[in-house]
Amino acid sequence: xxxxxxxxxxxxxxxxxxxxxxxxxxxxxxxxxxxxxxxxxxxxxxxxxxxxxxxxxxxxxxxxxxxxxxxxxxxxxxxxxxxxxxxxxxxxxxxxxxxxxxxxxxxxxxxxxxxxxxxxxxxxxxxxxxxxxxxxxxxxxxxxxxxxxxxxxxxxxxxxxxxxxxxxxxxxxxxxxxxxxxxxxxxxxxxxxxxxxxxxxxxxxxxxxxxxxxxxxxxxxxxxxxxxxxxxxxxxxxxxxxxxxxxxxxxxxxxxxxxxxxxxxxxxxxxxxxxxxxxxxxxxxxxxxxxxxxxxxxxxxxxxxxxxxxxxxxxxxxxxxxxxxxxxxxxxxxxxxxxxxxxxxxxxxxxxxxxxxxxxxxxxxxxxxxxxxxxxxxxxxxxxxxxxxxxxxxxxxxxxxxxxxxxxxxxxxxxxxxxxxxxxxxxx
Numbered sequence: 001x002x003x004x005x006x007x008x009x010x011x012x013x014x015x016x017x018x019x020x021x022x023x024x025x026x027x028x029x030x031x032x033x034x035x036x037x038x039x040x041x042x043x044x045x046x047x048x049x050x051x052x053x054x055x056x057x058x059x060x061x062x063x064x065x066x067x068x069x070x071x072x073x074x075x076x077x078x079x080x081x082x083x084x085x086x087x088x089x090x091x092x093x094x095x096x097x098x099x100x101x102x103x104x105x106x107x108x109x110x111x112x113x114x115x116x117x118x119x120x121x122x123x124x125x126x127x128x129x130x131x132x133x134x135x136x137x138x139x140x141x142x143x144x145x146x147x148x149x150x151x152x153x154x155x156x157x158x159x160x161x162x163x164x165x166x167x168x169x170x171x172x173x174x175x176x177x178x179x180x181x182x183x184x185x186x187x188x189x190x191x192x193x194x195x196x197x198x199x200x201x202x203x204x205x206x207x208x209x210x211x212x213x214x215x216x217x218x219x220x221x222x223x224x225x226x227x228x229x230x231x232x233x234x235x236x237x238x239x240x241x242x243x244x245x246x247x248x249x250x251x252x253x254x255x256x257x258x259x260x261x262x263x264x265x266x267x268x269x270x271x272x273x274x275x276x277x278x279x280x281x282x283x284x285x286x287x288x289x290x291x292x293x294x295x296x297x298x299x300x301x302x303x304x305x306x307x308x309x310x311x312x313x314x315x316x317x318x319x320x321x322x323x324x325x326x327x328x329x330x331x332x333x334x335x336x337x338x339x340x341x342x343x344x345x346x347x348x349x350x351x352x353x354x355x356x357x358x359x360x361x362x363x364x365x366x367x368x369x370x371x372x373x374x375x376x377x378x379x380x381x382x383x384x385x386x387x388x389x390x391x392x393x394x395x396x397x398x399x400x401x402x403x404x405x406x407x408x409x410x411x412x413x414x415x416x417x418x419x420x421x422x423x424x425x426x427x428x
Contacts, residue, residue: 063401066108069381072278072304074251076111076203078157080375081400082306083112083393084386089139091388097143099390105156107397113281113306113384114140114197115161115208116172116189141196148199157203159279159306161255162189164209165230181211182231183239190243205243206253206281211236216256220427233264237274244275253279253306262295262303281306284380286316286355286370286415287348287426296379304381310374311367311385311396312426315348318356318366347425354418362411365399372403373415 067080083104088097101112116138141160148156163172166179175184193202212230215222243249254261254277262280269276282290284307296303311317352366359369374383385400387393406412 063398064405066401068110069304071204071251071381072253072302073276074204074278074304076157076251076278078111078382079109080382081109081397082159082382082384083109084308084384085112085114085140085144086386087388088143094143094146096389097140098147100387100393101144101147103390103393104397105151109397110155111157111159111203111382112144113159113308114144116141116193117161117163117169117208138192138196141193145196145198148197153199158197158199159204159206159253159281160193160197160202161206161208161281162186164207164256165211165213180231181207181236181239183235183242186236186239186243190248194248201247202249204251204253204279205240205249206255206279207236207257209256210254210258210261212261214256214258214261220424233261233268234272234274237265237268237272241275251275251278253277253281253303255281257282259292259295262292262301266301277303279304279306279381281308281384283307283309284374284377285310285312286373286419287312287351288424289419293379305377305379306382306384307374307377307380308384310383311370312348312352315352316355316366316370318352321349321353321356346427347422351418351422351425354422355415358411358414358418361414362408364403364411367396367399368403369407369411369415371396371400372407373412375400375403376406 068077069080070076071078081104083101085097085101088094092100104112144158162181162185163169163179164181169179170177173179173185173188175188179185190202190205194200209216210230213223213226213228237252240249240252244252252275254265257280262277265277268274280292280296280303282292282305284290284305288309292303292305295301296305314320355369356366359366362369364372371383371385374380383400385393385396387396407415
């Protein structure tokens with residue numbers, strides 16, 4: 001983002017803050033807009049009809065309509081595609097970002113994903129293939145804010161995140177040398193996110209990674225020697241309750257979390273009468289699966305999964321199989337060495353070849369196979385799809401909507417055959 005844009009946002013921050021205070025007085029007197037006013041039976045009937053029509057279209061190679069699902073126990077009715085924005089400000093200019101945002105929402109996508117640390121947090125292995133810096137941190141939100149000026153706010157669902165434990169990103173805070181998921185950190189994070197986004201409220205605020213030690217971002221096994229005290233789950237929820245009571249946050253969720261963490265949050269909410277988490281944002285794709293299916297089940301905890309990296313950081317497109325290709329050279333995993341190494345320096349490439357061949361067998365592109373697989377999981381509420389360019393986004397959305405719903409049984413059987421013989425190849 002041009003420095004002039006950042007500077008402009010900074011110099012007008014006091015005016016924005018004053019305007020927001022006046023708006024919030026009115027805001028807190030009203031309820032949040034419901035995403036759907038239809039009865040449950042009416043919505044279910046309509047959904048079934050739409051799914052049947054989509055299945056017929058897909059079999060004839062036509063583009064199906066985007067579907068919408070309730071996010072956990074919230075009243076947020078979100079599109080089955082969430083727009084990821086992590087490349088904004090690093091690889092994508094503000095003009096391109098606005099084009100991507102407008103195109104996505106024109107296609108029916110109504111939720112976007114951002115974060116205060118929209119690039120990689122301070123871990124040896126990161127969830128993002130773009131390194132965050134002090135200079136670019138928060139730039140994505142400023143791009144979004146400028147685009148939001150021309151949009152009806154109640155039609156755009158904003159999901160953002162507060163950082164988990166970190167000793168290396170203290171520059172994000174004014175009031176803390178170590179980032180924690182406690183009341184002071186949450187309060188400052190929310191206020192700064194609202195300022196950057198120039199909005200009165202956040203629809204969904206998630207904990208980017210846990211406050212306690214957990215094996216994340218490429219670590220696959222719990223090392224009990226790394227255990228350390230964490231902010232109690234109840235204390236975290238009380239801090240979220242404060243910002244929710246102030247009308248600044250509608251719903252809360254978690255990200256890069258485990259089944260233990262989810263159940264502890266659920267228990268703390270029940271016992272203390274505190275807000276329940278409604279979502280979890282974890283990596284899920286053909287190469288990387290997890291054990292949260294039972295937890296996410298509507299009849300159990302009913303936690304909506306926002307699946308990130310459905311293309312495995314891009315490796316499942318097949319473009320990295322030829323390291324000398326132009327696509328591979330321009331790919332993020334090569335532009336930012338060391339990020340998402342779990343896909344580049346593992347057995348993942350060899351298994352990707354198997355999935356690419358499987359896609360060809362059924363007349364699908366690798367992207368169609370990968371996105372169709374995640375789309376059809378019953379516990380997935382929405383797939384987070386990001387793009388560096390408008391053409392890339394268009395290709396991904398089209399792939400998502402042109403695959404038969406659900407994937408044919410024989411395709412799924414072949415996917416499971418490969419998976420059972422190559423479980424978690426990114427670990428190797």
